[in-house]
Amino acid sequence: MYPIVSISGFPGSGKSTLCRKVSERLNFYYLDYDNFGTLTNASPDVLNDWLEAGMPYKALFSDEFTVRVVEASSASPVIIETPLGPEHGEDGINVSLSLWLEVDLDIALLRALNKVFDEGWTSTQELQSWFSGYHTAYVTFVRNSLLRQQQTVGARCDCIVEASRPIDDVVSETCASIISRLGMPEPAIKF
DSSP: OOOEEEEEEEETSSSHHHHHHHHHHHHHHEEEGGOOSSSOOOHHHHHHHHTTOOOOOOGOOOOOHHHHHHHHHSSEEEEESSSSSOOOOSOOOOOOOEEEEEHHHHHHHHHHHHHTTOOOSOOOHHHHHHHHHHHIIIIIHHHHHHHHIIIIHHHHHHEEESSSHHHHHHHHHHHHHEEEEEHHHOOOOOO
């Protein structure tokens, strides 16, 4: 099996961009949790129920995510974007290196909202309605759950990467950490 590297952090911390760029530079297979996560687009009520139930691990992922990660790691190194980082294991995903993208919560929120504004809303009223609902969810659930993720997952990651810097700096540091910590050879420079 090839190594599996996990990237975790707040929404808006740059996980997707970093994973894409690292996968290109180091020739890793990239899998995005958001394409498989069962709670990714869940309502605040569903998420609160999940927290009250003790945050059961199986509710976060579809079995397809696990199967795809394990299959991919039999053929090449894999980088995954995941909210759990080093907490995988019971699902059969043996993370070789976990990285947490450290960024202030307010910066991450602004980055995430910037993406939302680019989604092609049909009307200002539709956007205002979404924003009102998100504001309620953020105040009642999202903020505290993200801080809890940082305290549990972030604290247990193998490496913390300061992600409020320019993305090229973050990519360079992340690639260097992966290469050195996993004892991988330097990649050939692509022209």
